Amino acid sequence: MDDLESLVIARRLRVPIGDAPTGESGWGEVAARQLDAALLSVGFTCSAALLDRLGKLPGAAVVDLGARVLAAVRHLVGDHVRHNAYFIDFPRNVPDTMEFWAGLLREALLDPVAAARVQPATLDLLALPGYGRYQHSYADLLAAHAELIPLAGDRVTVLELGASLESEARELYFSLAGSEAPPAAEDLAVLRTLAAFCADEPERVPVRESRAVINEMRLAAGRPLLVDTVTDVLRLACGVSGGDVTLTAPTRFRSFRRPERRALLRALDQVAAPAKLADVPRHREQWKRLGERLHPHEYPQFSRAAQVFEVARGERRAPGLDSRVEAALSAGLTGDAVELLERAPGALLRRLDHLLRTGADPGGVLDAAERAAATASGRVLLSLREHLQNRLAPAPGRVFVNRRGRGWTTADTRARLEEDVVARAVAVLDEEITRRLPDPGALVVDPEMLDVALPLSGKPVAPGLGMLPRGSLSRVDGELLRFFVHWRQAERRTDYDLSALMLDASYGDAEHVSWTNYGNDFAVYSGDLTDAADGASEFIDIRLARATRPIVIPQVHIYAGEAFDEAAEAFFGYMTREAEQEGRPFEPRTVRMKSDLRGAGRVALPLAFLRGDDGAWRVKWLHLYLKGHPSFNQVEGSRVTSSLLVRSIVERDHLRVRYLAGLLRRKGSASDHTTYIGLRAPAGLPEGTRVFTPATLHELIPA
Structure with missing residues (x-):
């Protein structure tokens, strides 16, 4: 409780x-x-x-x-742990990198025991006494720092x-x-x-992963299951086996009790119409493994369920919509492809750009898109709207991000779309989205909320303090920016490295601060920790007024050991302070954002700090992970990939609250209720006000 x-x-x-x-x-x-x-x-x-x-x-x-x-x-x-720093006086008295290393080497050579571990041909920092491990207690750190001076900011x-x-x-x-x-x-x-x-x-659970979780409870209670595709049943079987309901990772199915097998096969039998069987080959191996656990041959009354496993084993053909559409497009029959896709409105809208580029009759494609827009989900409409508003301007590259936040880019070789075609498609989408939005009554919008991106997918965003969707922009106040990482290893020595990549306005002329370069004229690193059995914290200070680069990209690299989602704990965040404030390296009241690190990549890019033409700094939310190398990742090795990925996100025109607020104002009436959209709900709102904050912004996405 x-x-x-x-x-x-x-x-x-x-x-x-x-x-x-x-x-x-x-x-x-x-x-x-x-x-x-x-x-x-x-x-x-x-x-x-x-x-x-x-x-x-x-x-x-x-x-x-x-x-x-x-x-x-x-x-x-993030104040539930003790945030020590390698250099006790950080951000003061941090030595020059080479001077520090030379000092450690000198001490090692003067110590006969340590000198025996130093190889003449190579210099291993980890072998030097004192490197990578705290040399003072947390109490010593507190004694070395003055109290934080509280300020109104x-x-x-x-x-x-x-x-x-x-x-x-x-x-x-x-x-x-x-x-x-x-x-x-x-x-x-x-x-x-x-x-x-x-x-x-x-009453309504639109996302299938969420539906699978609720179905777990219904299955345990012996209640009817909420399924309308065969994949819904597969997700449920994965969930009750302790596996992945997103079907990204394979699941080791447990043995099911007879009532569970009967319930799963009954639900499968109800939805296994011939048209639905085309979904089976997409997860063929998992269906085979599930069939070994459900024993469908023991339940001859569920004959349609048995066909699912026949398709999985290759004993029955089930041509899917996608394959038929691809065949039509390969033959140059765009009209036939459009006719097939009209049976799946969401699929048609997701392929709209491709259809417009391959078809000779864009008018006919747009007519079909207009019909599809009436029944497709609101999230699909908004995603397509964002896509189209980025199609007229040349992009530095196409960026792709999977459901675990791992990003990659490729050159944009698509033919351009005509302006009148894009304009008509955008008008259709705006009209349909407006129709679905609720009447806001009296609408009040916090100006700071206008540049928050709409949460069209929550998968890459780990919940935490001050979190915003990818593509959001928010103001950075204060003269000192300090970001931090904390981690604690679970079973083996784990070394994470906090770094900062700094770029000019054209995303070139790179400079960095990391364990290989402790500082420059405006940034300083707190020191490298290489073992986190009891937890470890690293910090980087940025004096914003002195910054000679307008783009600062914090990064967390896995140099050795456990992945982000394998560690006992791993989180990232940033603080802002004024110049006159002292305090410890970590002061909870100055933390503006903190969230867990996780994901399949070995390099994390949570956000980027950008200086605008007005001189003000803003943070752009990225929520990206790079694949990286199994070990020894460092900022120098990921510079090019990081720069291109960040540029693709920063220069993309994301669909923000500003867009929805404009549609809501157009629809607003003189009714007696109020809708408030803001970073936080202020006191004194009228009773019954519908409030949307970042935590509930997803509720504003129309069905």
């Missing part, structure tokens, strides 16, 4: 209290004020309503609740008063389950926890 409470606090910034009993006057108020003071030390505070409600609780209850709330927000901001995140835990959990459950955007892996885990806790179920 405590985990669920922490989940609600972290995801909703609401403290679930509900109708808890009140206590004696005074004692609860004192405990509430003490809690608020403790929260301020990590950059949080209680709203007036929360503080008032806490003051009416028994004092002991406030103390117990406060301990849980404080633990939840400290973990959210420090982050203060407001915690709101929540309803009962049951009500708050249900609201979060329905929000995640009803999202039109594919969820992150963390969201699927949260959804599984909430589905086991909440008695009610949402």
